[in-house]
Amino acid sequence: MAKLMYIESSPRKNRSKSILVARAFLKAYEQANPDDEVEMLDLWKTVLPEFDGFTIDAKYQVLHDQELSAEQAAAWESVVDVCNAFKGADKYLLSVPMWNFGIPYKLKHFFDVIIQPGQTFNFSPDTGYTGLATGKPIVVTYARGGAYGSDETKGMDFQKTYTDLLLGFIGFTDVESIVVEPTLGAPDDVAAIEQAAIAKAQELAKSF
Numbered sequence: 001m002a003k004l005m006y007i008e009s010s011p012r013k014n015r016s017k018s019i020l021v022a023r024a025f026l027k028a029y030e031q032a033n034p035d036d037e038v039e040m041l042d043l044w045k046t047v048l049p050e051f052d053g054f055t056i057d058a059k060y061q062v063l064h065d066q067e068l069s070a071e072q073a074a075a076w077e078s079v080v081d082v083c084n085a086f087k088g089a090d091k092y093l094l095s096v097p098m099w100n101f102g103i104p105y106k107l108k109h110f111f112d113v114i115i116q117p118g119q120t121f122n123f124s125p126d127t128g129y130t131g132l133a134t135g136k137p138i139v140v141t142y143a144r145g146g147a148y149g150s151d152e153t154k155g156m157d158f159q160k161t162y163t164d165l166l167l168g169f170i171g172f173t174d175v176e177s178i179v180v181e182p183t184l185g186a187p188d189d190v191a192a193i194e195q196a197a198i199a200k201a202q203e204l205a206k207s208f
């Protein structure tokens with residue numbers, strides 16, 4: 001029995017297109033894998049540890065193999081708890097709206113908490129950075145108001161490019177993306193684009 005973690009980062013719920021497509025994926029996945037466990041992480045309902053100066057000091061103590069004070073250890077532990085919950089899944093589904101050409105701050109906060117030395121990556125001067133979230137597949141659904149496929153606009157997409165970069169940094173190599181764009185177009189066009197994204201999600205879910 002595998003465990004799929006679904007991480008949701010749009011607050012728009014029933015009006016969200018990234019969630020619409022993720023839900024279609026989940027429904028098809030659950031039909032194909034009725035015994036699997038699906039864990040949902042709604043980043044708008046999750047209280048994450050602050051990644052403040054104190055916690056960063058703890059991070060650098062870890063990074064440099066130095067001893068932590070009791071307070072630093074406690075701060076670091078709250079970060080490690082989130083990392084462990086993340087690493088406990090076998091497969092991932094992530095839904096991401098574009099906000100100001102990038103990702104919502106709740107998702108940035110989540111990435112800042114889970115991207116940690118010894119947890120999701122390792123560093124050594126000899127080998128450089130090595131991602132630790134290896135051997136696990138992830139599907140990402142993206143929604144954006146505009147369209148970012150043309151030569152003029154693709155340089156403005158810091159949503160998918162950044163997410164791909166971070167996922168690659170922590171070791172994901174099996175990454176499937178479904179992009180819904182432009183969600184702020186004419187209603188008929190948007191409906192057709194949504195349907196195409198849903199069909200792709202359903203297809204991917206069958207063999208995920």
Ligand SMILES: Cc1cc2nc3c(=O)[nH]c(=O)nc-3n(C[C@H](O)[C@H](O)[C@H](O)COP(=O)(O)O)c2cc1C
Pocket residue numbers: 010011012015016017018019096097098099100101102143144145146147183
């Ligand atoms: C705070 C905010 C910022 C946004 N910034 C952009 C943007 O930079 N580029 C864009 O194309 N759309 C932008 N949009 C539109 C959203 O990307 C669009 O509504 C998309 O469908 C959001 O995903 P969702 O439907 O899953 O919530 C923004 C929307 C919000 C709420």
